Amino acid sequence: MNKQQIPVIVLAGFLGSGKTTLLNHLLHRSGGSRIGAIVNDFGSIEIDAMSVAGQLGDSTVSLGNGCLCCAVDASELDEYLERLARPSAGIDVIVIEASGLAEPQELVKMLLASENPHIVYGGLVEVVDAAEFDATRERHPEVDRHLGIADLVVVNKADRVPGEERERVLGVVRGLAGRAAVVSASFGRVDVELFFDRAPVGERVGQLSFDDLREGDVDLGDVGDENGACEDGCGHRDHLHSAYESLSFTSEAPMEPRSLMALLDSRPEGLYRIKGYVDFGAADPRNRYGVHAVGRFLRFYPEQWAPAEPRLTQLVLIGSGIDVPALEKELEACRTYAPQADEHGMWGVLRYVQEPDEEPDGQPDDQPAEAPGEEPGAER
Numbered sequence: 001m002n003k004q005q006i007p008v009i010v011l012a013g014f015l016g017s018g019k020t021t022l023l024n025h026l027l028h029r030s031g032g033s034r035i036g037a038i039v040n041d042f043g044s045i046e047i048d049a050m051s052v053a054g055q056l057g058d059s060t061v062s063l064g065n066g067c068l069c070c071a072v073d074a075s076e077l078d079e080y081l082e083r084l085a086r087p088s089a090g091i092d093v094i095v096i097e098a099s100g101l102a103e104p105q106e107l108v109k110m111l112l113a114s115e116n117p118h119i120v121y122g123g124l125v126e127v128v129d130a131a132e133f134d135a136t137r138e139r140h141p142e143v144d145r146h147l148g149i150a151d152l153v154v155v156n157k158a159d160r161v162p163g164e165e166r167e168r169v170l171g172v173v174r175g176l177a178g179r180a181a182v183v184s185a186s187f188g189r190v191d192v193e194l195f196f197d198r199a200p201v202g203e204r205v206g207q208l209s210f211d212d213l214r215e216g217d218v219d220l221g222d223v224g225d226e227n228g229a230c231e232d233g234c235g236h237r238d239h240l241h242s243a244y245e246s247l248s249f250t251s252e253a254p255m256e257p258r259s260l261m262a263l264l265d266s267r268p269e270g271l272y273r274i275k276g277y278v279d280f281g282a283a284d285p286r287n288r289y290g291v292h293a294v295g296r297f298l299r300f301y302p303e304q305w306a307p308a309e310p311r312l313t314q315l316v317l318i319g320s321g322i323d324v325p326a327l328e329k330e331l332e333a334c335r336t337y338a339p340q341a342d343e344h345g346m347w348g349v350l351r352y353v354q355e356p357d358e359e360p361d362g363q364p365d366d367q368p369a370e371a372p373g374e375e376p377g378a379e380r
């Protein structure tokens with residue numbers, strides 16, 4: 001490897017497996033290394049990019065609204081790589097966080113094909129949600145193929161899976177991952193050296209070529225197949241995202257907590273992933289609520305509004321077989337214009353706020369939220 005070349009690592013994994021959490025861990029624990037991040041959001045509101053520490057700046061860029069694997073040409077990616085790899089940026093390693101529905105081999109191919117002399121492909125890291133692993137594989141057998149081309153697999157959410165079951169999942173993943181290193185983690189807390197120094201650099205990465213990737217190639221011949229082609233007609237009928245739709249919802253009016261909880265508590269099976277931020281207005285004027293749903297798992301994360309931050313609700317909902325217009329109407333119906341909050345309205349939300357002992361370890365720029373109890377109308 002040319003010393004001047006910056007390794008570019010692809011961070012992939014199914015919806016909600018913990019890619020952004022892991023990227024934030026890397027950013028916080030990078031020591032003297034400077035990480036450039038490219039974040040690819042599936043929805044048109046760039047929630048992942050907003051959740052990345054430091055957010056968008058000279059070292060983090062966002063590529064939103066669709067999977068990078070279906071970019072008609074790779075020029076946008078090249079442009080970002082160029083920007084991050086220029087010597088004046090002082091970047092040591094670049095991490096591309098793929099959307100949760102991206103086809104990793106397409107991203108790897110783009111990197112291998114890049115003519116940018118400053119970068120070199122640095123390996124594929126797949127993040128697996130240990131708690132959802134069986135269900136995800138059942139719905140998407142393609143996941144096995146993704147693990148087969150990985151250089152490092154992080155079996156995340158170990159905290160949600162008891163000992164024996166975790167060992168079983170690790171065993172299955174090891175069987176599928178071939179020669180990749182497999183590590184178990186909670187909240188993406190992996191040894192950072194796995195990324196920057198030791199793995200995923202190694203024989204396997206050195207050998208990965210177009211030929212390796214071709215084995216897992218999909219049939220690109222069926223453009224327009226109504227059961228398979230991507231919305232944008234790229235024809236990648238076997239891509240995970242071909243069966244998924246997303247809804248991006250923004251509201252300037254606050255959300256009424258009881259109505260929103262009624263909607264979330266009865267969300268349809270196919271609505272696998274929800275992420276974003278909610279403004280509950282008078283029910284808790286101090287905090288915005290980060291929200292994450294992954295399968296049946298739901299959590300709210302209160303955090304203080306920044307002083308000049310516009311009070312918006314911004315949500316991305318991703319699912320398969322969902323009725324997008326109906327969901328949008330239901331969300332619109334949750335908006336409230338009432339100046340006073342319902343006294344116990346937040347109870348339903350606070351059930352889903354994580355306990356302190358579930359928290360990932362304190363990160364330098366974590367901003368603790370204050371309980372809404374001090375505000376009129378909000379109680380725990």
Ligand SMILES: Nc1nc2c(ncn2[C@@H]2O[C@H](COP(=O)(O)OP(=O)(O)OP(=O)(O)O)[C@@H](O)[C@H]2O)c(=O)[nH]1
Pocket residue numbers: 013014015016017018019020021022048099100101156157158159160185186187188273275292293294299
């Ligand atoms: N219990 C538990 N929750 C986790 C862990 N890692 C991440 N989470 C939570 O899982 C949810 C999704 O995490 P993200 O890091 O946003 O997942 P992602 O893979 O970036 O999601 P997409 O970009 O939508 O595919 C969040 O609520 C995280 O706090 C973990 O190890 N244990």
